[in-house]
Amino acid sequence: MGAVIWQKVTTTNTTGGASIMGSFPYPRNGILKLDYEFILIFKKQGDAPKPTKEQKERSAMTTEEWNTYFSGHxxxxxxxxxxxxxxxxxxxxxxxxxxxAFRGDTVLDPFMGSGTTSLAAKNLERNSVGYEINREFIEIAKQKLNTRQPDFMGTEYEFLHDTVKGDVTAAIEQLPYQFKDPHKLDKKTDPRKLTFGSRIEKESEAEREEFFTVKEILSPEKVRLSNGLTVKLIGIKSEPFTHDKAVGYLTEKIKGKRIFLKYDKLKHDEENVLLCYLYLENKTFVNAHLIKSGLVGIDCSYEYRCRGKFLEMGELVQD
Ligand SMILES: C[S@@+](CC[C@H](N)C(=O)[O-])C[C@H]1O[C@@H](n2cnc3c(N)ncnc32)[C@H](O)[C@@H]1O
Incomplete structure (x- = not known):
């Protein structure tokens, strides 16, 4: 039915220092701030239940609300x-x-997380149902919804744990639509470490789908993520004389920052450590920046996509 651009008004730098890591103040590699999101609106086929007259009247928006909500931004x-x-x-x-939704309708959030949708629904006198794969969010949702405190509406809450029973494969076969992931599953990567969407903060670290947080710089080529996974930066070879400086460089640029990973054909080294290209949330290519810093050598002991590019960068650094 359309899309809304949600411009996230913010007073803090949410993009992890793009101006510093990009080519600031020169062209051409400035990095755009990702300070907006699209809200996509879809409509389900079929007839919706008819609201009562009272329901309709009690769900009316003010002109101001209408104009604000139905604008594209x-x-x-x-x-x-x-x-x-x-x-x-x-x-x-x-x-x-x-x-x-009319007052009294039921709102579904299939990815409930901390329960923000249910909170909004409750405050607007709508019912809600949420699914959440991660049990640890139940407590957070309970706190957010203030479930221990009875309210004047007499809101009732139910938190159900469900475990899948029966033949899941056969049940999936019956579905009208099945998503087939074109990417091959990398069996060596422990899927339990790559979380579904997000995870409760543990020892004040957090992560979310596709993104990880860098917990520790182990060496110029190895970092530990906050989900416990150790990854090795493709093409990076530590040099004894600049080892500490390179660790310092990485600490400053990526420690505690949110990052995402990309992979090459060869997924693991001989010690079964996951090989990756590491990017900051703002898409800064950390492997390349590290090479450009001149603090590391280039690992040419195996084939990878960016090898030629890295070697060129290394030559420029030497010049
Ligand atoms: C982006 S978060 C939602 C956050 C939520 N809007 C809030 O304000 O707290 C997405 C949530 O979906 C959950 N999730 C991911 N895959 C799921 C699945 N297959 N079924 C149910 N929940 C899932 C994740 O654990 C995560 O908490």
Whole structure:
């Protein structure tokens, strides 16, 4: 049905120092701030239940609300991330619920996380159902919804644990649509370490789908992520004289930062460590920056996609 551009008003630098790591202040490699998101609106086929007259009247929006909500651009801040990364602010489901659900309707959030959608639904007198794969969020959702405190509406809560029973493969075969991932599953990577979407903060670290946080710089070529996974940067060879400086460089640029990984044909080294190209959230290519810094050598002991590019960079550094 369309899309809304949500411009996340923010006073902090959310992109991890793009101006420093990009080519600032010169062209051509400045990096755009990812300070917006698209909200895509879809409509389910079929007839929706008819609201009663009273329901309709009690769900009316003011003219101001209507004009704000149905404009193509929304401007409000993102949520402060506590305990759960990728939380959205209550204002987001609040608007969508007012736009598309009558009082007393039931709202579904298939990826419930900390329960922001249910909170917005409760505050707008709508029912809600949420699915969440990670049990650890139940406690966070309970706190967010203040379930221990009875409210004047007499809100009731139910938290159900479910385990899959029966023949899952046969059940999937029955589904009208099945998503087939074109990427081959890398069996050597422990899928339990690559989390589904996000995870509760443990010892004040957090992570979310596709993104990880760098916990520790083990050496110029090896870093540990906050999910416990150790990864090795493709093409990087530490040099004895600049070893400590390279570790310092990485500590400053990536420690505690959110990153994502890309892989090459060869997925693991001889010690079964995952080989990767490491990028900051703002797409800064860390392997390349490290080589450009002149603090590391280039590992040519095996074939990888960026080898030629890295060698060129290394030559430029020497010149
Ligand atoms: C982006 S977060 C949602 C955050 C939520 N909007 C909030 O404000 O807290 C996505 C959530 O989906 C969950 N998730 C991922 N795959 C899932 C699945 N197959 N079934 C249920 N939940 C899933 C993740 O654990 C994560 O908590």
């Amino acid at each position: 929304w401007n409000f801040a993102g949520a402060k991330q506590e305990g759960h990364l990728a939380m959205f602010p209550e204002e987001l489901p609040h608007r969508l619920i007012k736009m598309f």
